[in-house]
Amino acid sequence: MKKVLVIYYTQSGQLLEIAKSITSDLEKEAEVAVSYYQIEMESPFRFPWKKEAFFNIFPETFLQIPAALKTEKIPEIEGEYDLVILAYQVWFLTPAIPVNSFLKNKVSDAVFKDTPVITVIGCRNMWIMAQEKIKTLLWAKKANLVGNIALVDRHVNHISVITISHWMFTGLKTKYLKIFPKPGVASVDIKNAARFGKYILKSLKENNYEQLQPALLREGAVKINPFLVLVDKRANFLFDKWARLIVTKGEKKGGKRLLWIKLFNLYLLFAIWFISPVVYLIYLISYPFSVVKIKKEKKYYAGVKKNL
Template structure:
């Protein structure tokens, strides 16, 4: 048993409830008298709707991408210091969701995450690399020590989830149409989170240090190399257009909305053309760039690895 009680802080925000279930299964093995788990679900000052209205959903992207989140209610943290912090988040527009970003930018996060090991848990459609890069930066600004990352993605293939995930967001129904699979992460993958919680429990009970070896060689993440280039292109597009839309909004909210409609059309066209083209280019160039791809995969898979 651990020599003394361990204090674990869990920070999360989930609209659909799917991420909450991931967290629940991760924490299930840790329900022990010697482990104090303090779970705070971040509450925005103005709650986000679910299901979303079409334009409201896309209107979140400029501030999300530029890490300018809407305000949140500060959680009432009970401890001055935690032995471990778990940050569970979903991906919005290749970035951490606004409520999670808002918390990590707060003075609370600066105080409580400094010199503290952090585990990130991600539940998303399929693209999370660029979001985790921003997460790394936010954690570094807090002086936190990222020791592990566990990612679970949608069960559907990329093209099916391109339809099913937005339908879920806009209708609230995981299976909005009969001829496509359900949106979301497979039940088996959600339950698999217990495997990681069990390993964490073992480390704690054996008084082993919590470091970057925690979930290595467990398949904590899986890098889809054909999406790496697409994510990079998408992130650059979001950054440029997000900056433009913020400036348009400063001129007139109506002007911002007009430009946003134009960008939505542009975005869909880009997804339908750039993503497959980049995949083809990468496949053709793969023999020449395989070494670089392997290096990128190892980098993005850190600290837990594939």
């Protein structure tokens, strides 16, 4: 019997839907036992979000400061698994606080050590640098990253910013003003994620994951958009400055910090609506001179290896 554990954190349920679609072939196998474990926090993050709470988690998220888990001992996940599927969301270009906290806690030492791990991402569209951070966290756990599947909102960047705001602040995965497309990962993409299962099953049965990521890539498990990579990298650089500055402004609920959080919110809007179009123009102009670099980066970010 092969044992597979799906570790996940979701607020709307979208990520669990994605994970369950991917594991549907595994669930049908008599020789495979799939169990699910949802990461729970001592102080849960409310969904839908209040605007202030949403931006107030930015510094700790970005600086990857762990928060307390609901329990420091998790009986369900003790024991050895043949494969772990880690399904996570991205918050501010970084693994969400629950996932980061779980990976930084000793509670997850045993489950990851020397274990093959497949990461599954369900986010808006910007996950490249978050996955690099996950690679580092998994490496510290002595886990073996063997696969990655990233499902994103396929609409253009600015449209998905509007639609995800509607979703996050109302909790409704519906068409904003009835004219915008539905937010999040499309239902058809979630349903079709079941196609990845057969490759995972083959690797699991053969206990050989060498060819898994190439097979997943042929099936379109990951699509790298070089412009979004550029934005992700630049934004990481600037977010670092903002996060470090805001944490020096005192208590999480204190007045001075909240003022800086508001400034960050305004900066983010300015960056999305005014700076990113300029970056896009620069990207287009410099494209012919960056083809080789872009090709190399695309290959690296589509893979599961980590540049140390």
